Amino acid sequence: MIDELLIEKIKAFLNIEFKDDKKRLKHIFSVEKMAISLAEIYAIDIFHVRVSALLHDVTKRLSYKENLDLASKSFSKQEINLVPKSCLHAYSAAQLAIEKFQITNRNILNAISYHCSGRKTMSKLEQIIFISDYIEETRLFADDDLRKLAKLNLDKATYEILYKTIEYLKIKKRPISELSIEALEYYKRKMEEINER
Numbered sequence: 632m633i634d635e636l637l638i639e640k641i642k643a644f645l646n647i648e649f650k651d652d653k654k655r656l657k658h659i660f661s662v663e664k665m666a667i668s669l670a671e672i673y674a675i676d677i678f679h680v681r682v683s684a685l686l687h688d689v690t691k692r693l694s695y696k697e698n699l700d701l702a703s704k705s706f707s708k709q710e711i712n713l714v715p716k717s718c719l720h721a722y723s724a725a726q727l728a729i730e731k732f733q734i735t736n737r738n739i740l741n742a743i744s745y746h747c748s749g750r751k752t753m754s755k756l757e758q759i760i761f762i763s764d765y766i767e768e769t770r771l772f773a774d775d776d777l778r779k780l781a782k783l784n785l786d787k788a789t790y791e792i793l794y795k796t797i798e799y800l801k802i803k804k805r806p807i808s809e810l811s812i813e814a815l816e817y818y819k820r821k822m823e824e825i826n827e828r
């Protein structure tokens with residue numbers, strides 16, 4: 632399918648799916664906007680970034696059972712157990728991307744799958760979606776310093792977001808994904824290695 636046609640098809644689907652949830656719709660389009668601006672800085676394929684951003688939360692309105700059924704088609708029980716229920720929509724969104732929009736690009740599917748938990752050794756595309764989800768303009772918990780940092784250094788911004796998210800979840804006594812903890816350690820080490828050089 633021609634790139635622009637696919638984007639239009641996804642947007643039409645989102646407009647119907649989220650017709651009663653304008654806040655979510657606005658978030659999704661703001662993630663797209665932020666992700667495009669980062670993709671331009673880091674020379675990442677704009678089409679890949681747009682598809683990933685537009686589909687990252689596409690299953691947000693589904694029930695837990697629907698999310699679990701979809702996610703289980705692509706992910707093992709063990710993989711599903713690595714993320715809290717609140718991140719299950721990321722796995723199911725990747726499966727919906729495959730079924731509904733015939734997305735086969737592994738990098739796009741990973742960017743969707745790990746936008747919620749993050750993970751170690753993320754690709755630049757994965758980092759851009761992970762970061763944009765947190766810093767897009769309607770996110771009140773993100774500040775402009777973090778937005779500036781994202782434009783300067785993807786690894787540092789990834790680390791900051793993982794750190795803030797984990798701290799927040801600890802305070803709220805909510806479950807934290809093992810993938811996020813591993814990712815925090817990984818990006819911490821990566822930054823230390825750069826500082827030691």
Ligand SMILES: [Fe+2]
Nearest residue numbers: 687688746747
């Ligand atoms: Fe999400």
Ligand SMILES: [Fe+2]
Nearest residue numbers: 658687688764
């Ligand atoms: Fe999101």
